[in-house]
Amino acid sequence: MADDQDKLAQEWADALLDGDDSDDDPLGNLENVTDPSEAGSADVGNDDETLADEWAAALAETEQEEVKHEKEQAFLSTQTHDYDLTDMGPDAKAGSSSGKRDLDFILDIPLEVSAELGRTKLLINELLQLGQGSVVELNKLAGEPLEIYVNGKLVARGEAVVINEKFGIRLTDIISPIERVKQLG
Missing domain, CATH: 2.30.330.10 (SpoA-like)
Incomplete structure (x- = not known):
């Protein structure tokens, strides 16, 4: 897809350099068409600034997406942790298999x-208004x-x-x- 975009960009550049007086225009007088669906109804003209603005907007959007992706990756890298899991040995396994629960740690x-x-x-x-000797009725x-x-x-x-x-x-x-x-x- 990037090759297609580069090829299209080169064709646009060539068409703009050739100008309106060229009969062998590779774009078929569609210099100002930004959307292929608008090709049939496009006004023929030379609007270099519009084209440059559109390319700049597309590049800015791509850069914003890259920055957003980098921020997401940085956030995700801070959310992961490496844990050191150690084997508790045969004592831990024996305590769980004996059937007797050691709940002494909760007694305090x-x-x-x-x-x-x-x-x-x-x-x-x-x-x-309450004072000594007052009676409070309960429910x-x-x-x-x-x-x-x-x-x-x-x-x-x-x-x-x-x-x-x-x-x-x-x-x-x-x-x-x-x-x-x-x-x-």
């Missing part, structure tokens, strides 16, 4: 456990179970108990894993 992860007696919504005005009825949350996710329900003058919760219902998954979605 801290979790936030909270119990919710109930909820309510207050206006700022009502909140500012739960007396005798309903407390809800136990771990890291903000409901995991169980229970009832309040007093042990050695401290409050505690006796778990009465553990949320099944299926229900916990449904709460996530």
Whole structure:
């Protein structure tokens, strides 16, 4: 395709150099036709500046595509990484094949456990009116179970108990894993 373009460019250059007075014009008086589909309806004339502008635009477009391709390649080269993968030896293979999971590494992860007696919504005005001895009505009825949350996710329900003058919760219902998954979605 590049050879065809070079050949066409040479023919254009020859036609422009010959001028309008030549009868052996290789382009057949189609110097100003830029699109082959317009060959039948083209006005015959000598417009060197238009031709030069069109060639310059085509070259600029080609250069822009090359620059874009170079930028894409540079970006892709920064996105690839070489990783050093080492064989962990027979100890790693023996641990996975024994069937026993060693989960000791997760035993020291801290979790936030909270119990919710109930909820309510207050206006700022009502909140500012609260004082010692004020009563706040919650959305739960007396005798309903407390809800136990771990890291903000409901995991169980229970009832309040007093042990050695401290409050505690006796778990009465553990949320099944299926229900916990449904709460996530």
